[in-house]
Amino acid sequence: MTAAPSSYAVLPADLQADRDIIVSLWISNLGHPGRRQDKYDWFYLRNPAGAPHVLLAHAPAESGTPIGVIGLGIRQMRLAGQPVEAGLLTDFGVVAEHRTLYPAMLLQTTLRDRFLPQLGLILGFPNPKSEPVVKRLGYKVAGRMVRYVRVLRTSPYLPKQIPHTIRRLVGRAADWSRHALRRSRHAPDARGYLAQWLDQPDARFDALWNAQNDPTLLIGVRDRAYLAWRFEHKPWKKFRFLTLSSREDGLVAYVACEAVGKVMHVRDLLCHPDHPDSLDLVFDTLFRDAYNDGRTSVSFEFLGPVGMVEALQRLGMVARDARHVMYTMSEARAETLSQAQWYFTNADEDS
Numbered sequence: 048m049t050a051a052p053s054s055y056a057v058l059p060a061d062l063q064a065d066r067d068i069i070v071s072l073w074i075s076n077l078g079h080p081g082r083r084q085d086k087y088d089w090f091y092l093r094n095p096a097g098a099p100h101v102l103l104a105h106a107p108a109e110s111g112t113p114i115g116v117i118g119l120g121i122r123q124m125r126l127a128g129q130p131v132e133a134g135l136l137t138d139f140g141v142v143a144e145h146r147t148l149y150p151a152m153l154l155q156t157t158l159r160d161r162f163l164p165q166l167g168l169i170l171g172f173p174n175p176k177s178e179p180v181v182k183r184l185g186y187k188v189a190g191r192m193v194r195y196v197r198v199l200r201t202s203p204y205l206p207k208q209i210p211h212t213i214r215r216l217v218g219r220a221a222d223w224s225r226h227a228l229r230r231s232r233h234a235p236d237a238r239g240y241l242a243q244w245l246d247q248p249d250a251r252f253d254a255l256w257n258a259q260n261d262p263t264l265l266i267g268v269r270d271r272a273y274l275a276w277r278f279e280h281k282p283w284k285k286f287r288f289l290t291l292s293s294r295e296d297g298l299v300a301y302v303a304c305e306a307v308g309k310v311m312h313v314r315d316l317l318c319h320p321d322h323p324d325s326l327d328l329v330f331d332t333l334f335r336d337a338y339n340d341g342r343t344s345v346s347f348e349f350l351g352p353v354g355m356v357e358a359l360q361r362l363g364m365v366a367r368d369a370r371h372v373m374y375t376m377s378e379a380r381a382e383t384l385s386q387a388q389w390y391f392t393n394a395d396e397d398s
Contacts, residue, residue, distance in 0.1 A: 054106055054107035054108050054111070055104055055105065055106050055107075055108070055149065055150055055153055056104070056105045056106075056108045056109045056111070057102050057103070057104050057105070057153055057154055057157040058102065058103055058105060058109060059100070059101070059102060059103075060101040060102065060103045060116075062091055062092070062098055062099075062101065065101070065103065065113075066087060068103065068113050069087070069101060069103070069116055070083045070084060070087055072103075072113060072114075072115070072116040072140060072142070073086075073116065073138055073140065075140075075142055075143075076116075076140025076141065076142065077138065077140050081282075081283075082281075082282075082283055085281055085282060085283075086138075086398070089279065089281065090120065090137070090397055091118070093276065094120060094121065094276070095272055095273060095276050096120070096121035096122065096123050097121045099118050099119055099120040099121065099137070100118065100119040100134075100158075100161075100162060101116065101117070101118050101119075101138075102116070102117050102118075102119075102154060102157055102158055102161075103115065103116055104116070104141065104145075104150050104153060104154050106145060106150070114141060114142045114144075114145045114150065115140065115141035115142065115145065115150050115151070115154050116138060116139070116140055116154075117136070117137075117138065117139045117140075117154045117155065117158055118136075118137040118138040118139070118397075119134045119135065119136060119137065119158055119162055119169070120134070120135040120137050120397055121133075121134065121135070121166075122134070122135045122170075122267050122395065123267065123268040123273075124168075124265060124266060124267045124268065125259075125265075125266055125267075125268060126262075126264070126265045126266075126383065126384070126387055127262040127263075128260075128262070131167075131168065131265065131380075131383075131384075132166055132167070132168075133166060133167075133168040133169065133170055133267075134162055134163075134166045134168070134169040134170070135169075135170060135171065135395070135396075135397060136158075136169065136170070136171030136172075136173070136181075137171075137397040138397070139151075139154065139155075139177060141154070148180070151177075151180050152180060152183065152184070155180055155181060155184050156184060159184055159375060163375065163376075163377055164377060166377075167376060167377045167379055167380035168374060168375075168376045168377075168380055168384065169186075169374065169375050169376075170189065170372060170373065170374040171186075171372075171373050171374075172192065172370065172371075172372060172373075172396055173371070173373055174370075178371065178373070181373050182373075184375070185375055186373040186374060186375045187373065187374060187375065188371045188372070188373060189350070189371075189372040189373065189374045189389045189391075190350045190371075190372055190389050190391075191350065191369040191370070191371060191372075192348050192349065192350045192369060192370050192371070192372050192391060193348065193349060193350070193356075193366050193368075193369040194346060194347070194348045194366070194367050194368050194369065195346070195347050195348075195349065195359050195360075195364035195365065195366055195367070196344050196345070196346050196347075196364065196365055196367050197330075197334060197344060197345045197362065197363045197364045197365070198343070198344050198363075199334060199337060199338045199342055199343055199344055199345065200338070200342075200343040200344075239293055239294060240291055240292065240293055240299070240325075240328055241291070241292045241293075242289065242290065242291050242292075242328075242329070242332040243289075243290050243292070244287055244288065244289055244290075244336075245287065245288045245290055246287055246288075247275055247288075248271045248274045248275055248278075248288060248301075249271065250271060251290075251292070251297050251298035252269075252270065252271040252274060252298060252301070253270050253271045254297055254298060255297075255298045255299070255300075255301070255317060255319060256268070256269050256270045256271075256317070258296075258319050258320060258321070259317070259320065260320055261320065261352075261388075263386070263387060263388045264352070264387070264388050264390050265384065265387040265388065265389050265390065266390040267390070267391075267394070267395045269315070269317050269394065274288075274303070274315070274394070277315075277394055278303050278314070278315075278394075284305060285305065285306075286303055286304065286305050286314065287303075287304050288301050288302070288303050288304070289301065289302045289304060289329060289332060289333055289336070290329075291325055291328055291329040291332070293322065296319060296321065296322065298319075299318065299319040299321075299322040299325045300316075300317065300318040300319060300322070300325035300326060300328070300329040301315075301316070301317055301329070302315070302316050302329055302330070302333055303315040303316075303394065304333070306340070306342065309341070309342055309343040309344070310342060310343065310344050310345070310346055311333070311337040311340075311342045311344070311345045311346070312345075312346050312347070312393075313333070313345065313346065313347035313392075314392065314393040314394055315392045315393065315394035316329075316347070316349070316392060318355075326355065326358050326359075327358065327361075327362060330345075330359075330362050330364075331362075333345060334362075345364075347359070347364065347392075348392065348393055349391070349392055350372055350389055350390070350391040350392075351388070351389070351390045351391070351392075352388050352390070372389065372391055
């Protein structure tokens with residue numbers, strides 16, 4: 048039987064002493080047991096922005112067994128040249144026998160009331176099951192994180208009723224036509240640029256980050272230190288950076304990529320504001336390299352300025368599905384943040 052509301056208590060966790068309890072709650076609620084210890088070491092113990100906060104729900108009351116968990120990572124951001132510190136909702140779950148609205152709401156409410164006054168902004172990427180909970184707490188939708196896809200190999204997507212040989216021939220003809228058109232369109236613009244794959248970001252990434260100057264953009268820090276940590280290789284993930292450089296300005300664009308099966312996923316993107324063609328050129332190179340590597344498509348989740356979205360669409364990236372980025376802010380932050388453009392990719396998440 049689920050405990051009565053009055054018998055629940057939410058208390059801060061100790062990241063060292065409560066490690067096994069937290070990881071156990073993750074495994075029972077969030078799955079992927081083989082990854083949870085590594086996630087704890089990476090996100091909770093090596094986070095360059097500082098140690099995340101973790102709250103545990105207990106039942107009955109303070110002396111009871113932990114039955115729920117929620118985390119809040121720190122995300123350093125910037126708006127109009129000024130630092131903005133935000134909290135990132137993460138790793139939220141309640142054990143099955145207590146999975147009613149009250150324990151979930153109590154965890155979320157306690158976290159919001161405890162940390163929003165000092166941070167001023169809390170944001171998250173809730174799954175469909177969690178979204179009703181955060182909406183009830185006053186979280187608003189910052190925008191839609193849209194997944195854009197560019198098909199590289201046509202034949203797997205043609206109707207299965209078409210014979211395999213014909214489907215393959217038609218697909219190859221369509222692929223050749225599209226890629227030839229793309230190369231003819233971008234070849235003259237690519238002169239003076241060098242594309243290169245890297246396993247780790249180098250010092251040039253700091254210069255590209257420092258060149259960002261849009262005063263309306265709310266964007267998470269993307270300097271070398273953050274990217275090296277965020278895209279640190281894990282036992283189940285491997286990332287690489289495709290970079291685009293010019294002779295005059297050094298690094299002008301990068302995409303952080305992860306190959307999963309036949310799909311090349313773009314996990315992050317940043318372009319130099321003085322090189323408006325850099326997005327087209329770096330993606331054109333990515334399409335070519337991914338195709339040569341046997342990938343069937345390129346996928347990219349993004350919430351950002353309209354101009355960048357239109358550029359992605361011109362490149363043949365088609366919107367497939369979307370999820371909400373949710374946020375709540377303090378009154379002190381409202382005037383500063385209410386008119387901001389949001390810039391989010393998978394690099395702003397916790398996985």
